[in-house]
Amino acid sequence: MSEREAKPKPKPKPKPKPKPKRLGVAEHLQEIKKITAGRECIYRGQSDAKWTLESGAERRVIWNVGPTVKQGTALQNCVQHHHKDLLDKAREKGFGFRDGRPLSDLELLAELQHFGAATCLLDFTTDPLVALYFALGEGEGTETGGRIFICPASSMPVIPVTGEQQEIEDRQKIEKIIGEGPMIWRPIMHGAAERRIIRQSGVFVINAREIMTESEITEKVAQIGDLEKITHPIPSADKKNLRKELEESFGISVQSLFIDLAGFAQNNHYQEDIVDPFIEFYRAETSFIIGDYDNAIKRLNKAIELRQEFPAAIENLGMVMRELGRRKQKNGRANEANDLFTEAINNFDKVIRMGVSSVGTFRNLGLTKFRKGDTEAAIADLKEAIKLDPTDIDSFRILGEIFRSKQNFAEARKYYTKALSLATAQNRPEETIIKIQRELDALGSEDDPPNTPS
Structure with a gap:
């Protein structure tokens, strides 16, 4: 009788991965306490962990x-102009x-923000429970992980709220604050706004965007002890239970944190159009960068309509028209190109007549006439x-380039040589120097000039 073959042992079923432990309010507060190490801090909860402090x-x-x-100082300039207009x-x-007393810039902005206006004031709180509630979000905000920003109160200067009235108003002028680094402001409010600030243990931070960059948030470079760059994550799986616990055990809810809203501020929500010449100017710049020249022209015309004495917009309008004209010229639409060049020249001439022209204005004018x-x-x-x-x-x-087109190669060589010398002396990028050198080399020498202009 043959020996039976042994049956292979069944493979053990993989053990299910343990579900991550869901933390309650007390556990999250304990983690935050480890970070703060007993130091006085302010907190901001945001329902999406990817959001920056904007x-x-x-x-x-x-x-x-x-x-x-967002590049350079453009955002800062736009915010400052928008606030002045607002x-x-x-x-x-x-x-x-x-109460018969004029409000300072910050006081008025706080009143407007209380009713929903988009301002430079970013809400923080001294109560981590309140920050935790805001990190939970509403609706779609509950489906993503949240984040609590934790900043030491001692790391930012405090804007004064007491003293001589004139001194307070001067220290709270918006042009003296925007772009000057993160600052804390603890306003003295009245009425519904006061009740909301008290209930939320609220403070405002101005220029909060400078506290932490987008890459620092994404890469989570913060370490315990480096309090200015500390955040505490709120997993999406914790949000439902945390909300229930905060509402039922701590009495923290939308109804307890918010009191009222009103019409004027709602019309200044961040998704509402800003009707401002400076904003239109930057809209045009954005359109020009992506190649939407028609929209750039529309935006610049709107900026000039809103502020007729706007030389930078008028000159940029000329530059956009010249570029659009060059493209039409390249595509064989000579008449349309000629009309655009004429309009561009009129714009540059207008800037010169305004008495605010620069070397760039005359350069732009000359280049357009050449085209x-x-x-x-x-x-x-x-x-x-x-x-x-x-x-x-x-x-x-x-x-x-002009003298080259006229086949006056000696003059062309003189100007290209000067341009090359200046570019070298000014340490311009290597690609710029190489390009000018090629333009000069294409002219040949005095004894061997090119046969025809290229």
Whole structure:
């Protein structure tokens, strides 16, 4: 009788992965306590862990202008101009007084924000429970992980709220605050706004965006002890139970934290259009960057309509028209190109008549006349630009290009040589120097000039 083959043993079923332990309010507070180590801190809860510390005003500007406004000082400039416009309009409507006393810029912004306006004031709280509630979110906000930002109160200067009235108003002027680094403001409010601030243990932070960059949030570079760059995550799986516990055991809910809203501020929500010439100017810049020249022209015309004496917008309008004209010229639409060049020239001339022109204005004027075919007038304008700034590389390069087109290679060589010398002396990027050198080499030598202009 043959020996039976042994049956293979069945493979053990993989053990199910243990579900992550869900933390309650007490456990989250304990983790936050480890971070603060007993130091006085302020907190901000946000329902999406990917969100940065952006105020409503910053979000409104970005929504209106586009993400490119985040570069350099553009966002700061837009927010400052928007706030000046917002404050002026609010005061025109009679909102700038309380109990017969004029409100400072920050006091008026706080009143407006209380009713829903998008301002530079970012709400923080001294109560981690309140921050935890805001980190839970509403609706779709409950489906993503949240985050609590934790900042030491001692790391930021405090804007004064007591003292001589004139001194308080001066210290709270918006132009002295925007872009000056993170600051804490603990306002003295009255009425419904006061009750809400008390209930939320609220403080405001201005310029909070500078506390932590987007990469720092994404890469989680913060370490315990580096309190200015500390956040505490709130997993999405914890949110439902945390909300229930906060509402039932701690009495923290939407109804207890918020009291009322009103109409004027709602019209200044961050997704509402900003009707402001400066904002239109940056909208046009965004459109130009992505190649939407028609919309750039529309936005610049709107900016000029809102503020007729706006030389930067007028000059940019000329530059956009010239670029659009160049493209039409390249595509064989000579008449349309010529009309655009003429309009561009009129814009540059207008800036010059306003008495605020620069070397760039004359350079732009000269280049546009060259594109239109009026080379002699172009040469005169470019030489005027060089009088204003003898180190302007681009004016020398354009003159070289003009004389090359006239087959005056000796003059072209002179201007390209000067441009190359300036670019080298000014440590311009290597690709710029190489490009000018190629333009110069293409002219050949005095003994061996090119047969025809390229």
